[in-house]
Amino acid sequence: MRCPPLVPLVSLALVLSVTCTTANPGSALSPWSLHEQRTHLPAGWSRARKHHPSAPIPLRFALTQSNLANLEQHLYDVSHPHSPNYGKHWSPAQITNTFAPADESADAVVEWLLQSGVDRERVKLSPTKGWIHVSSTVEEAEALLHTEYHVYGHESGKEHVACNSYHLPAHITSHIDFVTPTIHFDAKLEKRSTHTPAIAKRSSDAAINPATDISNCDEKITPACIRALYNFYYEPVAADRNSFGIVEYNPQAYIQSDLDSFARNFSTGLEDRAPNMISIDGGFDQHQANLTGLDYNGESNLDLEYAMTLATSKQNVTLFQVGELYDPSSSPYISFNNFLDALDGSYCTYDGGDDSSNDVATSQGKDCGTTEPTNVFSTSYYFTEVELSVKYVMRQCHEYGKLGLMGVSVLYCSGDNGVGGSDWNCTNPDGVLNSTGKIFSPSFPSTCPYVTSVGATQIMPGNTVNDPESACENQIYSGGGWSNYFAMPDYQRDAVSAYLKDYPPAYPADIWNSTGVSRAFPDLSANGANYVIASNGVFQLVSGTSASSPVVAAMLTMINDARIAVGKSPVGFINPAIYSLNFTSAFHDITNGTNPGCGTKGFNATRGWDPVTGLGTPDFPALLDAWMQV
Numbered sequence: 001m002r003c004p005p006l007v008p009l010v011s012l013a014l015v016l017s018v019t020c021t022t023a024n025p026g027s028a029l030s031p032w033s034l035h036e037q038r039t040h041l042p043a044g045w046s047r048a049r050k051h052h053p054s055a056p057i058p059l060r061f062a063l064t065q066s067n068l069a070n071l072e073q074h075l076y077d078v079s080h081p082h083s084p085n086y087g088k089h090w091s092p093a094q095i096t097n098t099f100a101p102a103d104e105s106a107d108a109v110v111e112w113l114l115q116s117g118v119d120r121e122r123v124k125l126s127p128t129k130g131w132i133h134v135s136s137t138v139e140e141a142e143a144l145l146h147t148e149y150h151v152y153g154h155e156s157g158k159e160h161v162a163c164n165s166y167h168l169p170a171h172i173t174s175h176i177d178f179v180t181p182t183i184h185f186d187a188k189l190e191k192r193s194t195h196t197p198a199i200a201k202r203s204s205d206a207a208i209n210p211a212t213d214i215s216n217c218d219e220k221i222t223p224a225c226i227r228a229l230y231n232f233y234y235e236p237v238a239a240d241r242n243s244f245g246i247v248e249y250n251p252q253a254y255i256q257s258d259l260d261s262f263a264r265n266f267s268t269g270l271e272d273r274a275p276n277m278i279s280i281d282g283g284f285d286q287h288q289a290n291l292t293g294l295d296y297n298g299e300s301n302l303d304l305e306y307a308m309t310l311a312t313s314k315q316n317v318t319l320f321q322v323g324e325l326y327d328p329s330s331s332p333y334i335s336f337n338n339f340l341d342a343l344d345g346s347y348c349t350y351d352g353g354d355d356s357s358n359d360v361a362t363s364q365g366k367d368c369g370t371t372e373p374t375n376v377f378s379t380s381y382y383f384t385e386v387e388l389s390v391k392y393v394m395r396q397c398h399e400y401g402k403l404g405l406m407g408v409s410v411l412y413c414s415g416d417n418g419v420g421g422s423d424w425n426c427t428n429p430d431g432v433l434n435s436t437g438k439i440f441s442p443s444f445p446s447t448c449p450y451v452t453s454v455g456a457t458q459i460m461p462g463n464t465v466n467d468p469e470s471a472c473e474n475q476i477y478s479g480g481g482w483s484n485y486f487a488m489p490d491y492q493r494d495a496v497s498a499y500l501k502d503y504p505p506a507y508p509a510d511i512w513n514s515t516g517v518s519r520a521f522p523d524l525s526a527n528g529a530n531y532v533i534a535s536n537g538v539f540q541l542v543s544g545t546s547a548s549s550p551v552v553a554a555m556l557t558m559i560n561d562a563r564i565a566v567g568k569s570p571v572g573f574i575n576p577a578i579y580s581l582n583f584t585s586a587f588h589d590i591t592n593g594t595n596p597g598c599g600t601k602g603f604n605a606t607r608g609w610d611p612v613t614g615l616g617t618p619d620f621p622a623l624l625d626a627w628m629q630v
Contacts, residue, residue: 032146032169034166036182040431042185045154048151051138063130064101065101079572079575087569089569095405145163147163147165162185163182166182222532223309226551234624236314238565245320246377247377250323253321254275254297254301270308275317277321301533303378340399375408376570378549380549382443382479383422383445384422384442388444393447400450400451403450408573409556413453413454414455418598421442427441429510438598440482440512442521446522449575450573453479453521455471455478455525456545457527468592469588473594475529475543476529478525478593480613488518492579494579496516498608511598523575526548526617555620562624
């Protein structure tokens with residue numbers, strides 16, 4: 001199926017690729033073009049001082065990758081159930097050969113740098129030809145990019161070097177995605193933070209419902225509740241050929257004694273069982289650090305306790321523990337790119353390409369292309385889209401598309417703040433994200449069309465697992481809405497257009513992307529309210545879309561098991577399939593609830609797809625049957 005390539009929509013934060021009339025003084029090079037511009041400072045930052053002209057600054061030029069206009073077409077070819085090539089996933093070598101930057105891009109950029117007076121020995125092309133590195137001074141970088149560098153201070157005490165905008169000669173703009181460090185700032189990832197007080201102490205395990213009890217799932221969700229809600233009963237038969245991954249970021253890390261406590265109550269054969277941990281950039285477990293408490297252990301414990309239990313003791317779970325520098329006295333700055341680095345050497349800073357101004361390297365160094373991806377990934381963290389540049393998220397989104405081509409299912413939680421951004425902040429007309437903003441602020445990577453975004457539902461008080469669920473309104477609200485950066489993918493066009501036609505939101509066009517041509521999310525949902533978890537020796541209740549994502553991921557892992565057992569491929573990128581007519585009966589439609597935020601009630605859950613719960617919650621037997629027929 002041929003689909004249009006992704007194109008950036010109107011950005012609230014940036015003005016991109018505007019041609020300027022200023023020529024390069026004293027040079028025969030082409031006129032200069034504005035490449036990226038920041039219209040505001042992110043919240044918490046202020047300009048401190050002009051950067052010293054002789055200070056060193058490592059410039060990195062991200063070379064434009066080849067054939068990205070065809071990425072979506074290639075991905076549909078192996079992901080749509082009507083395609084004759086469904087499941088014929090690509091090898092890493094095939095992906096590298098297809099999307100590597102063209103030789104002429106590197107040649108053009110190097111020639112420009114040499115003509116501008118940069119010594120040849122200071123120009124380094126990465127082995128994968130994805131990036132060009134230049135050891136420079138601030139004064140030279142300012143001349144190269146027609147900009148000014150300043151040092152900015154954050155309210156936490158962190159400092160950062162950046163500029164407001166930068167320019168490139170017009171003849172090389174098509175060869176460069178972006179340059180770092182320039183306009184980009186570190187962005188804080190949002191993690192699940194909503195929780196209720198402990199419901200039992202270490203010595204009170206008897207107060208927890210028996211493993212098979214589903215009598216009060218409206219108050220306490222356990223694995224038995226999840227199985228009953230979605231008819232999710234399956235015993236793996238091909239686990240040795242299957243794989244399931246959970247991604248966590250330091251300082252979040254699990255505690256084995258908590259996993260054991262959970263297993264004693266709700267699992268079989270999992271006591272004393274640890275996930276297979278892969279450390280990326282110095283990722284550690286809590287045996288290596290004195291960091292305890294729900295803020296450090298809750299997320300990882302939640303993800304692993306439910307992923308491992310629902311996938312059963314027969315299926316190994318791999319933990320990708322990503323290390324980052326962080327200050328325990330302030331919010332950690334962490335990035336998805338360090339994880340992507342480990343999967344794709346061509347994407348690494350030292351071997352190819354992330355954004356050094358957004359991605360904090362650890363003292364242990366980068367792991368570049370050293371990790372084999374699992375068939376399914378679940379990640380329970382997210383950014384607010386407006387906090388990142390269009391070029392930055394586009395490059396990262398393409399990486400998720402490449403994973404889909406390899407047959408990997410990538411799931412992200414849709415966010416816990418309804419139509420708002422992190423910490424319930426929303427965007428002002430000037431692009432600033434804060435508590436006074438009124439513009440809806442979608443989450444990323446959920447807005448990337450190449451990932452599957454998972455929203456949250458709940459059992460209403462007094463109801464049972466046999467009653468229809470509602471959109472989650474238990475301390476958190478299911479993230480959902482429309483991207484301001486990404487175009488609508490073809491796979492969801494009919495479903496989203498039907499929602500806009502039948503249930504048009506009654507909000508002014510200046511507070512949400514009402515164009516009808518942008519990526520909408522979430523794609524589907526699962527229960528995300530009142531999960532019982534073991535954390536730091538006690539049982540607690542937690543809520544969030546971060547609970548929903550590993551639940552859906554466990555279901556996909558079991559579906560992969562059934563397919564692998566009969567010689568079929570893993571399901572890979574699932575979105576074209578789940579939006580198709582083949583899967584219409586595979587979801588429980590959610591028609592009640594909203595996702596408030598930004599001073600509004602948000603959107604409504606309705607018949608069919610909606611920007612609160614997506615297509616609905618899975619009916620596992622129907623979902624399994626649909627995929628077994630592909």
